Amino acid sequence: MRRRVSIFGATGSVGCNTVALIEAQGGAEAYEVVALSGAGNVALLAEQARRLRARIAVTVTPGCYPALRAALAGSSVEAAAGAEALVAAAAEPADWTMSAIVGVAGLAPGLAAAARGGVLALANKESLVCAGDLLKRTCAAGGATLIPVDSEHSAIFQALRGERGGEVERIILTASGGPFRDWSRAQMARATLAQAVAHPNWTMGQRISIDSATMFNKALEVLEAKQLFDVAPDQVEVVVHPQSVVHSMVGFRDGAIIAQLGPSDMRGAIGFALNWPRRAPLPVARLDFAALARLDFAPADPARFPALRLAREALALGGLAGAVLNGAKEAALDAFIAGRVGFLDMADLVEHVMERLGADAARHGADAGLDAVMALDAAARRGVAERMDGMALGARTGVWS
Numbered sequence: 001m002r003r004r005v006s007i008f009g010a011t012g013s014v015g016c017n018t019v020a021l022i023e024a025q026g027g028a029e030a031y032e033v034v035a036l037s038g039a040g041n042v043a044l045l046a047e048q049a050r051r052l053r054a055r056i057a058v059t060v061t062p063g064c065y066p067a068l069r070a071a072l073a074g075s076s077v078e079a080a081a082g083a084e085a086l087v088a089a090a091a092e093p094a095d096w097t098m099s100a101i102v103g104v105a106g107l108a109p110g111l112a113a114a115a116r117g118g119v120l121a122l123a124n125k126e127s128l129v130c131a132g133d134l135l136k137r138t139c140a141a142g143g144a145t146l147i148p149v150d151s152e153h154s155a156i157f158q159a160l161r162g163e164r165g166g167e168v169e170r171i172i173l174t175a176s177g178g179p180f181r182d183w184s185r186a187q188m189a190r191a192t193l194a195q196a197v198a199h200p201n202w203t204m205g206q207r208i209s210i211d212s213a214t215m216f217n218k219a220l221e222v223l224e225a226k227q228l229f230d231v232a233p234d235q236v237e238v239v240v241h242p243q244s245v246v247h248s249m250v251g252f253r254d255g256a257i258i259a260q261l262g263p264s265d266m267r268g269a270i271g272f273a274l275n276w277p278r279r280a281p282l283p284v285a286r287l288d289f290a291a292l293a294r295l296d297f298a299p300a301d302p303a304r305f306p307a308l309r310l311a312r313e314a315l316a317l318g319g320l321a322g323a324v325l326n327g328a329k330e331a332a333l334d335a336f337i338a339g340r341v342g343f344l345d346m347a348d349l350v351e352h353v354m355e356r357l358g359a360d361a362a363r364h365g366a367d368a369g370l371d372a373v374m375a376l377d378a379a380a381r382r383g384v385a386e387r388m389d390g391m392a393l394g395a396r397t398g399v400w401s
């Protein structure tokens with residue numbers, strides 16, 4: 001029987017790599033593709049759905065429905081549109097689901113997939129950052145197995161295979177440091193969108209690339225690691241490793257460190273999740289240690305990258321503070337992409353919103369539901385908008401220099 005798979009965010013960077021790996025492993029002959037999703041890129045979504053003979057193709061954007069239907073005309077693929085259709089497609093039975101939508105928008109479909117069981121390959125780190133307890137609870141109730149796809153968390157997951165949780169001393173997340181690793185704050189204040197997107201090692205979507213430049217990506221990953229591996233906040237460390245060859249490490253109570261290494265190619269982590277619990281041949285480059293010659297490590301600098309400090313604050317607050325951090329970060333990122341704020345303003349905006357909403361968010365317990373998470377997400381986004389309005393007003397009246 002063919003394995004049933006669904007890919008949410010199929011048209012994105014992780015999604016396209018997932019489609020390519022599935023095609024390399026036999027495509028529609030080997031897999032029964034249940035659902036593929038995208039947003040604006042309906043031409044690619046339709047092309048993927050035709051190639052993989054998917055049962056359903058969903059665009060979250062209702063306005064894109066006519067274009068999707070037209071692009072699928074004459075095929076057996078069912079076209080659907082809208083947020084409800086996306087969640088309904090995620091609830092369709094599948095043995096393996098890739099959650100690769102960007103942002104908190106991936107949470108509801110991820111929860112629907114978790115509730116109906118199977119393997120949930122999770123690239124959408126925002127689900128764990130905003131609603132880690134809810135997602136884990138939903139996986140447990142639905143009998144779903146969560147396999148991390150973020151390269152760092154995949155590395156840790158691999159290093160922990162066969163180990164006992166109680167013997168873990170620390171989790172060491174590696175960070176490339178992004179394009180501004182050696183930049184001063186003054187240089188970063190003038191950073192352009194094009195510079196922020198140009199990641200030195202990884203080819204990724206625009207939003208996560210900018211998050212790597214601010215190190216908000218690493219901040220989210222600290223919260224993600226805490227949720228995934230059930231460790232105390234002070235057991236999660238970050239070390240800068242410019243080559244991105246060591247994908248992350250686990251330190252054990254006897255002082256041993258187990259690291260997972262590989263090329264900076266997401267097909268490694270995606271392929272691991274796709275073939276778990278087995279390993280299959282993957283089309284990734286093999287490391288040549290003689291050519292590598294050296295691996296460098298340096299401490300992370302929270303003074304230049306306040307996102308790392310904000311992650312620690314969110315961890316210390318607990319509850320749903322991660323939802324506020326992420327919602328404010330997403331809104332600040334939208335503003336930077338739109339050219340409305342500067343690069344350093346993003347962390348300032350998030351800090352401002354965390355100061356106002358963090359304590360309230362922390363009051364939520366582990367039983368908080370999706371409504372509470374989304375209400376905090378919306379409040380955080382409003383907080384960013386209000387702060388920006390205040391800044392614009394201040395600029396006009398000369399209050400802000």
Ligand SMILES: NC(=O)c1ccc[n+]([C@@H]2O[C@H](COP(=O)([O-])OP(=O)(O)OC[C@H]3O[C@@H](n4cnc5c(N)ncnc54)[C@H](OP(=O)(O)O)[C@@H]3O)[C@@H](O)[C@H]2O)c1
Nearest residue numbers: 009011012013014038039040041101102105123124204205
């Ligand atoms: N890229 C990487 O190498 C990488 C590595 C580790 C973790 N991740 C994580 O994986 C996730 C995806 O990242 P990515 O870089 O692949 O993102 P991406 O290239 O920007 O792709 C995002 C996907 O989500 C869809 N989408 C966008 N907005 C949506 C919305 N509001 N509702 C539903 N779907 C929406 C996009 O559709 P359209 O393209 O049709 O607009 C696309 O399919 C993120 O959580 C990221 O942090 C990525």
